[in-house]
Amino acid sequence: MENGNSIAMNEQELLAIIQGGESSKVQFKERLPHLDTLAHELIAFSNSQGGIILFGINDKTGKLNGLSFAEIQQLNQQLVNTASQKVYPPVYLITETIPVQGNNIVVVTVNEGGDKPYKDSNGTIYVKNGADKRKVTSNDEIARLLQSRKSLYADESLINGSSINDIDLDQFNSFILRKYKKSIEDLNIDVEKILANLDLCKNDLLNLTCLLLFSKKRHLLRPQFSIQCVSIDGPKIENTFIDSEGIIDGTIPIVFQRTMDFIDRNMKKVPETTGFNSPTKWEIPYEVFEELIVNALVHRDYYISSTIKVIIYSNRVEIISPGKLPNSLTIENIKNGVSIARNPILLSTAQFILPYKGLGTGIIRSYNLYPEIIMENDIVNNQFKVVIKRKT
Template sequence: MNKAKLLALLASGEDSRHQFKRDFTHIDALAAELIAFANTGGGRLFIGVADDGQVSGLDATDVARLNQLLSNAASQSVRPPINTVTTNVKTGQGLVIVVNVAEGLNKPYVDTQGRIWVKSGADKRHVTAREEMQRLFQASGLVYADEVPARPATISDLDLSAFAQYFNRRYRKPVEVTGQQLPQLLKNLNLVRDGVPNLAGLLLFGKTPQAIKPSFVIKAVAFPGTVLHDNRYLDSEDIDGNLFEQYRRGIAFIKRNLRHVQGNQGFNSPGLLEVPEDVFEELLVNALVHRDYFISAPIRLLIFTDRVEIISPGHLPNHLDVEQIRFGLSNLRNPALASHAFYMLPYRGLGSGIPRATEAWPDIELIDDRRGNQFKAVIRRHEDGEINSQPESQPESQPESLESRVLRILANKPANKAEISAQLGQKEISGQLNKVMRDLLAAKMIEHTIPNKPNSRLQQYRLCTP
């Protein structure tokens, strides 16, 4: 770094990535600054600069002393130790030490008293809230919210009949033939921990999950205008139940509050949803599976006349940004939940949900709101096309995707494509069915019964063995 670049940075003032200090004499004060950067997003510490950005400067003796202090702080007063990179920049007022601190890979970092420091704007603060500490451990992969025991729940709070059906559908054998006691089987599938259902087990198979975790619901509201503070609404619903029930009712809420276009369908047909249903399937499942469950807050589903917003608690993990997830990069924030959702929801994993949604409907804005600690998907509604004047007012229907219907058919027994098409009520094998079958094969959710002869007339399909 040269003098010109230094002065340009100082002129911009302090923020969460740039901190100014005249000097350090106490090792604990220096360690706290390093810890705050390492626990947040990394940054630069400028020593020899006043709070207002004016260079106070250091002499050679100061630099030697501070370099030793910095070395001791980073190696002895920060746990685990961190590495810093320093640059000395010469100015007319003296030297400035620029300390580069990378975002840590082993969060949370603590001082010698076990205190956790994080950046808060241009300042730092001591973390005391349990949820915030848990998120720091989560960022390092030391703990996952979905694997934490959901006390005071017990195994009797789970719908064991629903679990047995799921197990039989996924593994193609009844629970009884495993020879394992139910608590041990649930533990092996990462649904129970220490004899208590974990959050994944409760949310997937709980009889009434909100009796234990009341915040984990979807708050859905449809407004007649374009602003959130409108005191009028067209429709509202607190959507509770297990994750599949929340998904089902969430999709139904969207469908009954969006318009329909006639497209190429017949005059008497109900029409197509103004935004492809697949878009909402992908984004709603993404919210349910990948939200931050260390935050006790609901998912919000807001429908306005010009857009639909799906707001999930928790911003993106620090190493991901919006552009990366648009290209399929992902982070398994809730691995136990995701592993089972793959077989229970139209969830394909591998970071494919966001790219699939944006491909089907490019007019989607993704907002990683770090200050508000939330992630927002904004789906723009278009006014063009032949649109019915009223939202759908038909009774709520099962919003099951074609993928889920195919998987449900194959859960009973293997079938060929013609048999699947017939069970779907199709007169002939559709292009959409062919596409879905290709996608399910590529995702390794189904497989050929004759793998060496994929075009055999005797070819059938079955669910993959995990």
């Protein structure tokens, strides 16, 4: 194995591995174990440094006991099912069958995972402990697993077809003024250098954060990374549409403002006081939507090609974001102010552009302003929904 991937081994190389015995990166299985046990092995390797499982070898003696053709077929099917249905999030395996002294040995490569911690259906986390495995129960160790993730964040991925020439210089200069209290001209650094220093571009390609916040071509290159709004005359989606907004063009600041404008024209206004000329306010506080819309734009899963949906029904408002909660984050965690940055570059940049308070306080603030909020982490449909009840 090399660089976390499987490379074809010959008989002599595999024999040398077998003679070395089991280790933190090599596991022997004579035949397919119980699928829950297999899932725990896959989880432990994925949460550690990866490794290989060799099927057709006695784990007590190291004696070869190769698999038949039918056994190999069954094993491959069960591996796929276990990796995709009993490990959360799913892991990807590489398998190959190698003849060794007349025995068919199946080599299963499990790479170190990029979305740690991996768990079983009960939420139990395993890591390798020498040739064995153990459960993880310490919060500190779970935190280290989160910190050790090696996946590419969606917000730092480079966008083909983008260019520094697409930057809206007025918006970018406004951001620079807020962040550094100086204009681009005062800094006396060219725009390309500033973008590179802020991890917003590379080799004239904008990353996703830069595209979303500053590019005049955001709606052309990533139209799905926006918001769609609809207002419905009734409590069901099949009721009559009374107002709708297609996929909103523009950068995130523009998308945010146009979404708030849509909500404004579809939100009932109530008097602030009992006086005849009392000013009005939204039936649900403006600040609640401000927090929740910003939260959706900053924390949605940008690996999913779908828009955020804002649906205003007669009895509720739904904000539906692509992507379930990341890793071990739960609704209770969120209510207690815990947050995990799914898009760290976007988060650190957008705080100078959007009305983002940060520090995990947005949801808490929304609940304090308006307790009639329900959050749903929809794992099956891979989305996160916030439902705000209206006072009918």
